[in-house]
Amino acid sequence: MAVSNPSSDLLAVSQITSLPDSFYYVPQFISLEEEAYILQKARYRTLFFPTQPVKLTHDAIPSNRWTHLSHRRLQAHPSVLSGKAGDVLPSAPLPPWLSTFPPIAERFEKLGVFKNTKHGAANHCLVNEYNAGEGIMPHEDGGAYSPVVATVSLGGTVCLDVYEKTEHDRTVDKAAAATSAVDGRDEEKNARSKPRWRILQPPRSLLVTMDPAYTFTIHGISPIAIDEDLGPETVANWELLEEDVRKSIMDNGGSSTRGLRISLTYREVLKVNKAVSAIFGKR
Ligand SMILES: O=C(O)CCC(=O)C(=O)O
Numbered sequence: 001m002a003v004s005n006p007s008s009d010l011l012a013v014s015q016i017t018s019l020p021d022s023f024y025y026v027p028q029f030i031s032l033e034e035e036a037y038i039l040q041k042a043r044y045r046t047l048f049f050p051t052q053p054v055k056l057t058h059d060a061i062p063s064n065r066w067t068h069l070s071h072r073r074l075q076a077h078p079s080v081l082s083g084k085a086g087d088v089l090p091s092a093p094l095p096p097w098l099s100t101f102p103p104i105a106e107r108f109e110k111l112g113v114f115k116n117t118k119h120g121a122a123n124h125c126l127v128n129e130y131n132a133g134e135g136i137m138p139h140e141d142g143g144a145y146s147p148v149v150a151t152v153s154l155g156g157t158v159c160l161d162v163y164e165k166t167e168h169d170r171t172v173d174k175a176a177a178a179t180s181a182v183d184g185r186d187e188e189k190n191a192r193s194k195p196r197w198r199i200l201q202p203p204r205s206l207l208v209t210m211d212p213a214y215t216f217t218i219h220g221i222s223p224i225a226i227d228e229d230l231g232p233e234t235v236a237n238w239e240l241l242e243e244d245v246r247k248s249i250m251d252n253g254g255s256s257t258r259g260l261r262i263s264l265t266y267r268e269v270l271k272v273n274k275a276v277s278a279i280f281g282k283r
């Protein structure tokens with residue numbers, strides 16, 4: 001399904017033009033207050049002073065909410081996917097703190113992020129947590145979703161590494177397509193060399209990835225404590241970053257120290273279990 005061609009001028013001006021179509025970067029997609037509110041809802045203890053970045057400390061999200069992986073942990077909202085191939089959303093709506101208050105779904109709509117997808121709106125959000133030094137192996141997000149992912153960053157700053165697919169990846173894709181429609185979040189096979197591009201994701205920013213990049217690139221976050229060698233030549237969205245972000249990196253000799261980071265990765269699951277959605281309301 002083709003989903004690129006941004007439907008709003010706002011998204012069009014946010015395109016990272018040095019990357020293959022289509023990546024979009026929007027700074028300050030949410031406010032400091034909204035960031036603090038979402039983090040509190042996700043049960044982080046935040047120390048929040050208006051006008052200053054939130055200071056984030058670990059806290060008790062009920063442990064049954066987290067899935068623990070080797071280098072990060074995550075929560076799936078409204079739930080994990082079910083079905084034999086793990087690609088069906090037993091539909092319930094996203095909780096308000098991820099959709100209506102703050103009005104993130106409405107902002108996606110204004111930007112036209114999910115405009116050309118099957119259901120026209122995000123219906124699933126993976127909340128990832130990374131400590132400094134943690135990351136996610138290079139992977140693709142796969143066929144359970146429409147080819148759009150919208151990532152809101154909270155807490156710390158990281159660089160997302162983007163790789164072109166190799167011949168090997170393409171062969172694996174073909175084999176997977178021939179056997180089933182399973183989700184391609186196969187992270188472990190993917191040790192690879194240097195990323196072709198890097199995208200900086202400061203807190204409160206939005207990064208949108210759409211086709212063809214969704215299908216033809218691979219992304220990951222390296223498990224390091226400091227992102228180095230950052231600047232106009234090496235960061236694809238450098239020109240779209242806010243002046244104070246660029247300045248603080250330059251003042252730091254081109255580096256950015258990682259801290260606890262939470263990412264909200266919004267997607268649209270293609271298959272929705274209608275029987276359950278009839279009980280919980282349409283989405
Ligand atoms: O945390 C991020 O920004 C990326 C996470 C990711 O790639 C995923 O959840 O599939």
Ligand SMILES: [Fe+2]
Nearest residue numbers: 139140141219
């Ligand atoms: Fe991903």
